[in-house]
Amino acid sequence: MSVVEAPPTQSDTLEPGPRRSLGSYLRDNEIDTRMVGMVVVLLAIWIVFHLLSGGTFITPRNLWNLSVQFSAIAIMATGMVLVIVSRNIDLSVGSMVGTVGMVMAVLQAEWLPPVLGAGNSWIWLISLIIGVVLGALIGAFQGSIVAYVGVPSFIVTLGGLLVWRGFAWLTASGRTIAPMDPTFQLLGGGSSGSLGETGSWIVGGVACVGIVALLLMGRRRRRKFGFRLRPAWLDVVLGVLGCAVVLGAVWVMNSYYLPENLAIRYAEEHGIPIPEGGLQIPLGIPYPVLILVGVTLVMSYVTNRLRFGRYVFSIGGNPEAASLAGIKTKRTIVRVFMTMGILVAVSAAVSIARLNAAVSGLGTLNELYVIAAAVIGGTSLSGGIGTIPGAILGALVMQSLQSGMVLIGVGAPVQDVVLGVTLVVAVAIDTIYRRRAAR
Amino acid sequence: MTIASQRGGTPLVEMRDMSVSFGGVHAVKDVSIDLYPGEILGLVGGNGAGKSTLVKTLSGAQKADSGEIYIDGEPVSINSPRDAKNLGIETIYQTLALAENQDAPSNMFLGRELMTRWGTLDDSSMEDAARKVMGRLNPKFQNFKVPVESLSGGQRQSVAIAKAVYFNARILIMDEPTAALGPAETDQVRQLMRQLKEEGIGIIMISHDIHDVFDLADRISVMLQGRLVGTVNKDDVTMDEVLAMIIIGKLPEEVTTKELEQLHG
Ligand SMILES: Nc1ncnc2c1ncn2[C@@H]1O[C@H](COP(=O)(O)OP(=O)(O)O)[C@@H](O)[C@H]1O
Ligand SMILES: [Mg+2]
Numbered sequence: 001m002s003v004v005e006a007p008p009t010q011s012d013t014l015e016p017g018p019r020r021s022l023g024s025y026l027r028d029n030e031i032d033t034r035m036v037g038m039v040v041v042l043l044a045i046w047i048v049f050h051l052l053s054g055g056t057f058i059t060p061r062n063l064w065n066l067s068v069q070f071s072a073i074a075i076m077a078t079g080m081v082l083v084i085v086s087r088n089i090d091l092s093v094g095s096m097v098g099t100v101g102m103v104m105a106v107l108q109a110e111w112l113p114p115v116l117g118a119g120n121s122w123i124w125l126i127s128l129i130i131g132v133v134l135g136a137l138i139g140a141f142q143g144s145i146v147a148y149v150g151v152p153s154f155i156v157t158l159g160g161l162l163v164w165r166g167f168a169w170l171t172a173s174g175r176t177i178a179p180m181d182p183t184f185q186l187l188g189g190g191s192s193g194s195l196g197e198t199g200s201w202i203v204g205g206v207a208c209v210g211i212v213a214l215l216l217m218g219r220r221r222r223r224k225f226g227f228r229l230r231p232a233w234l235d236v237v238l239g240v241l242g243c244a245v246v247l248g249a250v251w252v253m254n255s256y257y258l259p260e261n262l263a264i265r266y267a268e269e270h271g272i273p274i275p276e277g278g279l280q281i282p283l284g285i286p287y288p289v290l291i292l293v294g295v296t297l298v299m300s301y302v303t304n305r306l307r308f309g310r311y312v313f314s315i316g317g318n319p320e321a322a323s324l325a326g327i328k329t330k331r332t333i334v335r336v337f338m339t340m341g342i343l344v345a346v347s348a349a350v351s352i353a354r355l356n357a358a359v360s361g362l363g364t365l366n367e368l369y370v371i372a373a374a375v376i377g378g379t380s381l382s383g384g385i386g387t388i389p390g391a392i393l394g395a396l397v398m399q400s401l402q403s404g405m406v407l408i409g410v411g412a413p414v415q416d417v418v419l420g421v422t423l424v425v426a427v428a429i430d431t432i433y434r435r436r437a438a439r
Numbered sequence: 440m441t442i443a444s445q446r447g448g449t450p451l452v453e454m455r456d457m458s459v460s461f462g463g464v465h466a467v468k469d470v471s472i473d474l475y476p477g478e479i480l481g482l483v484g485g486n487g488a489g490k491s492t493l494v495k496t497l498s499g500a501q502k503a504d505s506g507e508i509y510i511d512g513e514p515v516s517i518n519s520p521r522d523a524k525n526l527g528i529e530t531i532y533q534t535l536a537l538a539e540n541q542d543a544p545s546n547m548f549l550g551r552e553l554m555t556r557w558g559t560l561d562d563s564s565m566e567d568a569a570r571k572v573m574g575r576l577n578p579k580f581q582n583f584k585v586p587v588e589s590l591s592g593g594q595r596q597s598v599a600i601a602k603a604v605y606f607n608a609r610i611l612i613m614d615e616p617t618a619a620l621g622p623a624e625t626d627q628v629r630q631l632m633r634q635l636k637e638e639g640i641g642i643i644m645i646s647h648d649i650h651d652v653f654d655l656a657d658r659i660s661v662m663l664q665g666r667l668v669g670t671v672n673k674d675d676v677t678m679d680e681v682l683a684m685i686i687i688g689k690l691p692e693e694v695t696t697k698e699l700e701q702l703h704g
Binding site: 030221222224225227301304305306307310313314316317318320321322323324325326327384385 | 498500519520521524530532534535536537538539540541545546549550551552554558559560563564566567584586
């Protein structure tokens, strides 16, 4: 089909203005300047707390603990991005953590051992799988009410916030359930729940190869289609920077050692002689962080590479356009909530494993931290805008603030004030930034 | 004779006795129109006459209460936008129906994405295809990687039209295609419509601009309060006669000279 060449109209020209800012240069090369800004803010927070705390913030010990603490929230924040992008909200995630966590705990501590035999090595996995299925079902149930009945998600999940908190209590009549299955406990990090030195370097190495491969594949694809390439130096800088961050993080994780008494016990159990000057056993990447990395990869793939992710963004951008394009919007919304439920279950597993117990108040207020992480990470509550890495950075910023304040001895009430103010200021800056960008 | 004489051959589209009501309101009542290959049919009428609702039954966005639709003489049932697209019916909605937060290629392929052999979105191929189609429609268009909300009205219209062209529409529905455009962009769209017509595509064009209609359409169907007043050949009527159909619902042979004069009073 040939079509006449229409006369050019003035408004269609993209003027490469004479003076370009660094920001627009980066944007033209498909680099998210907002993310760059957030990384700068994060580093500033770290440096300030490092100075205020007399040099105890940027230490392997603190960063290792920080990474374990933020994982549970960050895992859920990746799902909340999709929920909010689709113009919905999920206020029930904290209570769902309670119910799903409690069920997983009771399964492994009380229900499964009599059936399978105490110490059965499948108990941890069966509990986890049942928890994930339960999370998916709860999510799908709430999502169906939103999509098919048409009750606003704010209401459905506000109801869920109460309902699932109630079920968390009812599951074990308010008792505290402990301890967890020894294998299950590994999911929570802790002294034995990490990858160790060699394993961590291997993961770091694989990640570096992945980063380089992605950059090279990107260049090859663009060349194949004759699209403009990023300047080679910029790709090199990105590759080096990416690998440096990954390997630096591994190095930090490997610089945190098993506490003295545990190290001695470990040595005795494994018949290792204790050298003079103490035994230093590097912990390496904690499993919760590894789980978060896995979740991030899967969720990024889902949002960027699959139809489902694209449809979620289309629905958020213009629901009418999405359904006129033939997209099954209701089914998509149900899947969004189902994804959220699965991530809640994963997060709940990490939490009860770390606590080595489940209490009926598990996950209280998590919905607020998760929503705040997504929003600080650039997810727009009006829908259609948000990124997975942004939400993770958002969770990291919040956890850094909180850990930092604990470290310098700020009390809980003031912590709440600071976190609350941070949330509002972050969104205010974002709103102003977007308004300017839109002009 | 001013009622449009039947043209030879099978019509591309024939809609018979279509009715749609919302609650008690008859938005469309027993309306029959047809469309031939390579023809532009102007669909005109005042605000709320039922034009958008009528074409939505053809594009699958609105279910009809009764009526039949024939494509190439074959009865079809259109229950969803996807059914319509499978029949080669593409629609450019009055509201454009674009996902504002996404770029031009994503919008062009929305719901019909190109996939790699691994089942993932093939964004490069989609961008490539978008660049090729747009290279013919609007060569100046270069903003393939920005959300369409930051584009001008004309550029957004180009995206909507490019979509229809890429998917080889046989039947194109355009609801107020030039309403949001400046004069230069309007010219561009008009030129494009003539080109598509040359290629044998049938176009139903809704417009409130009587000049637009007289410039482009071969036949004109007029609606008033949900009913079809009549369909006329453009060459057989004057603008005033069409205005009389739109406003007082009288066909050219029924209308009096006095009534025609009052239109301008
Ligand atoms: N989704 C709807 N729900 C209720 N009434 C509607 C809906 N769509 C259109 N209508 C009504 O149907 C009538 C015809 O509207 P429409 O087809 O948009 O007219 P036009 O496009 O000719 O201006 C109007 O009275 C309008 O208010
Ligand atoms: Mg209309």
